[in-house]
Amino acid sequence: MQNLNFKVFRGDKSGGELKDYTVVVEEGMVVLDAIQQIQAEQAPDLACRWNCKAGKCGSCGAEVNGKPTLMCMTRLDSIDTSKPITVRPMKTFPLIRDLTTDVQWNYEANKKIKPFTPAPNTDWIMMQEDVDRVQEFRKCIECFLCQNVCHVLRDHDEKTGFIGPRLLVRTASLEMHPLDTASRLEMLKNEGGIGFCNITKCCTEVCPEHIHITDNAIIPLKERVVDEYYDPVLSFFRRLFGSKKRPDGSRSAADD
């Protein structure tokens, strides 16, 4: 048993401050355990979002000692406890209260992405090696930590012309689905704002699912957009022959 000191943000839209709490910790405790202990014993109205407490739902994202993380997967013995541990809400989204933020924007921006559009009359045969990449993207638990650290959203608040790493990953999961036939390249170029991303990889660093957001999702999408809109040779051929996306589900050179 050991006492640890916390500074937890308390407040709402009108303002707030870090408040001091002391928590009795036992072996193996995570940050969320400490927050729940504060809630149960000291501050019953301390607002905090959580669900599964096992890293599967992505509800409890916060900034612990300045680092965006899932509170349920952050062990107290893995962070610096020599000074009081600070816990703040995700900065990029409007504050509701204390550690909860309004993440509605993510659900709205998601509607810009054309839904899954399978080829008609497909036999639904897909090889494992052809879906490995898509499955990597589908591991996303929508914790929105990548959105939180993306400087386009965090520092420049560009939420109208940019959909952010989470939704770029979702777009990639559809674009690279072996049986999908829709094209989302125009969306990516325009209202998706993929050009805003300058590949600083902050999103990849905070992803609790270890999705290679930048390397495997965003960069290949950027290449597709470039091929589609900026490659002079390809665009000449496309004007001649059309540019429909692989209707038979097979990959073509132009896609890579």
Add this chain to the structure above:
Amino acid sequence: MESYTTYDYDVLVIGAGGAGLRAAIAAIEKGARVGVVSKSLLGKAHTVMAEGGMAAALGNARPEDNWKVHFRDTLKGGGMLNNWKMVENYTREAAERVLELERWGAVFDRTPDGRINQRNFGGHSYPRLAHVGDRTGLELIRTLQDHAVKVGINAHMETTIYRLLTEGGAVVGALGFDRQTGEFLVFRARAVILATGGLGRIYQITSNSWECTGDGFALASMVGADLIDMEFIQFHPTGMIWPPGVMGVLVTEGVRGEGGVLKNREGRRFMFDNVPERYKGEFAETEEEAEKWLGGDREARRPPELLVRDVVARAIRREVNEGRGSPHGGAYLDIASRRPADYIKKKLPSMYHQFMKLANLDITKEPMEVGPTCHYVMGGVRVDPDTQATNVPGLYAAGEVAGGLHGANRLGGNSLSDLVVFGQRAGLAAAEYAAAPGSSGMVSDAQVREYIAEALEPFSNPQGENPFALMKELRSTMQQNAGIMREESELKTQLDILASLKQRAKQTSATGTRVYNPGWHTAIDIQLMVEISEAVVLAALARKESRGGHARLDYPDPDATFARLNHIIRRSSDGALSVVAEPLPEMPEDRRRIAEVKDLKELSDKVGA
């Protein structure tokens, strides 16, 4: 006077897990105006935590598999208390519902020839679970969420339903509040579908998320809906037991499906000593035979680690009680010595991650320590097997909140496909009901105002009890007195405790504002949790035998009389709960022949399955 906002829908779906989303999609496709209410954000419901897979007799892994084998396995695993018609509907439709998910964008793991792969699980005669590594629930909920957005759902996220609203004995809507603002909301609806999931949070050690407070059972019971078989609670054999903060977090049965074995502290695979009479002959009797099975020999029988969950959970409990447990009071689950590290990381990635992060343990190198954790309730709101209608007009239930499909014990993997099969059925039936003339009732403003005043009471009790402390007391006493092993004296003690908790739950205190206030939310949750705990304990007292997820120390064996009875938990007009025993619905002879075959050979000889 407190104001409220009113919404009008044909069908209101309460809950946005697998069953709720599938129901909403079905009702929208029928042309209904549909509202979906969820306590969490979209995509975070407890379904997201499901790991191992969804059972459906696709016949991809083994062409011999079909709905009849699945039917027989489900009834056998359920101690034959299942509603046979629900089991038939379920096993016949599960495969189509899985294929539909693929057409909506789900990407399941593949067989070598490019079809949906299937894995082994306890109680299933063949590899039957479509899966995505060990994150199948995430795949299911995300696919349904995306498809629901595509067909245009109206989602009220982070909204709690406080009470159902009735008129003339029919459900006509619900009163709730927005957790983010504290504002009250009235939903007028011609039909209401409960898809609120389970009640694991009434126990101290559980795999369930905070949402699983049993709301739907209590809401339904309060408006006169019958509950069925509430004594049957599934304690999943393998939850994490160390460190203390993660006690109860699920370790997927997929670990055993992929070849993992259970050992006691002496290194013995104790499941060989725990094969119940009714499963004799279906499981490997030596480690050599089990090894052959793992190596792919189709003549070899399955290892006993793949027995049904109630059997495995009690076997672990026995090892611990008899002094052969692991250091923290559980058993060892070993996949490290069975499969190569890369294979484990590919097939069980979130287990690898979970143990690495939370327990500093590498499951590719060391065995895990596991023990039973409250995981699921087989009982629930009693429904019609075809329409999921309750006995209250306008009220439907689907998914874990509905009872009947799983009998006394649920097979792993049967839950996710339950959600989509009966979610779809409930959505269709509710939409049809809502479209019929005369199904519209009036919401009473007086009823609404009375409930609102009641819901706000904790704010005017500054001297009241701390709701978190009360919740802790409920959970620890339920664990102690109505847990995995039960006996009459403890159950009676628990009834007294619940009677007192019921009064104290009305006297809790909330401080601060109504904006996202967990103390206030807990004060409201605890009232329903006490109600539903009482139903569990009463039903457990009444069943004087041991069967499936109900084990009595004072009645350790199955009993022939109780083998023919379901328990109906009914509320009288004065609010008191009582338990009524009812004979099982009559199973037609041709179905009985399928259900009662001894083994698969007999099944194929006798009924051509």
